[in-house]
Amino acid sequence: NAGVTQTPKFQVLKTGQSMTLQCAQDMNHNSMYWYRQDPGMGLRLIYYSASEGTTDKGEVPNGYNVSRLNKREFSLRLESAAPSQTSVYFCASGGTHRGAFQETQYFGPGTRLLVL
Amino acid sequence: RKEVEQDPGPFNVPEGATVAFNCTYSNSASQSFFWYRQDCRKEPKLLMSVYSSGNEDGRFTAQLNRASQYISLLIRDSKLSDSATYLCVVTFSGGYNKLIFGAGTRLAVHP
Numbered sequence: 215n216a217g218v219t220q221t222p223k224f225q226v227l228k229t230g231q232s233m234t235l236q237c238a239q240d241m242n243h244n245s246m247y248w249y250r251q252d253p254g255m256g257l258r259l260i261y262y263s264a265s266e267g268t269t270d271k272g273e274v275p276n277g278y279n280v281s282r283l284n285k286r287e288f289s290l291r292l293e294s295a296a297p298s299q300t301s302v303y304f305c306a307s308g309g310t311h312r313g314a315f316q317e318t319q320y321f322g323p324g325t326r327l328l329v330l
Numbered sequence: 331r332k333e334v335e336q337d338p339g340p341f342n343v344p345e346g347a348t349v350a351f352n353c354t355y356s357n358s359a360s361q362s363f364f365w366y367r368q369d370c371r372k373e374p375k376l377l378m379s380v381y382s383s384g385n386e387d388g389r390f391t392a393q394l395n396r397a398s399q400y401i402s403l404l405i406r407d408s409k410l411s412d413s414a415t416y417l418c419v420v421t422f423s424g425g426y427n428k429l430i431f432g433a434g435t436r437l438a439v440h441p
Contacts, residue, residue, distance in 0.1 A: 254338070254433055255433060256334070256417070256431040256432055256433040256434065257374070257417075257429075257431040259428070259429075304373055304374070317362075317421075318362075318364055318376055318379070318419075318421075318429075319376075319429055320376070321373035321374050321375070322373060323372070323373050324372075324373050
């Protein structure tokens with residue numbers, strides 16, 4: 215049971231290049247999320263998918279697109295990378311904690327992206 | 331004003347000390363509350379949920395004060411391994427399970 219996995223772990227891009235960050239979960243969760251984390255700002259939601267076949271914008275969606283390929287996989291695409299997209303990207307899936315009512319989120323190990 | 335505010339620290343404490351962190355949130359409609367732990371260059375991991383009645387998990391105690399809109403985390407008998415950043419998380423429902431993260435409080439436990 216791997217939980218949430220992400221690839222790649224690190225990536226360096228030049229301005230204008232594109233790339234796709236991959237995420238997969240094996241916890242049978244319906245909801246999946248993409249966040250970015252920048253120093254002093256906390257995690258900010260980029261996009262989310264409440265269930266297979268649906269995606270919606272979060273707090274900072276500009277410059278990104280997503281695909282919910284199936285229940286397990288949720289990818290994030292940068293079509294034309296910019297230096298402002300240098301960040302650490304975390305994927306998460308949502309499930310309940312110890313059978314409690316409220317849902318919480320479980321995170322992948324992250325992708326460190328540097329855009330030059 | 332940020333939706334979830336935390337003192338960034340760092341809190342530098344000796345092993346065995348008791349340390350407490352507070353977190354305030356601005357939206358009174360917040361529904362669920364959590365503390366996450368994040369080690370350097372790692373992903374956030376759920377530490378514990380926070381219930382209105384307060385809850386304890388070993389050396390960790392979490393409290394919620396809805397009237398004052400703050401959450402606290404108390405760590406007793408600090409260990410070196412407790413050194414990390416502690417993230418306060420507040421959730422809302424409404425379309426999706428929206429989590430709002432504080433920027434985190436850094437704890438450094440020294441020998």
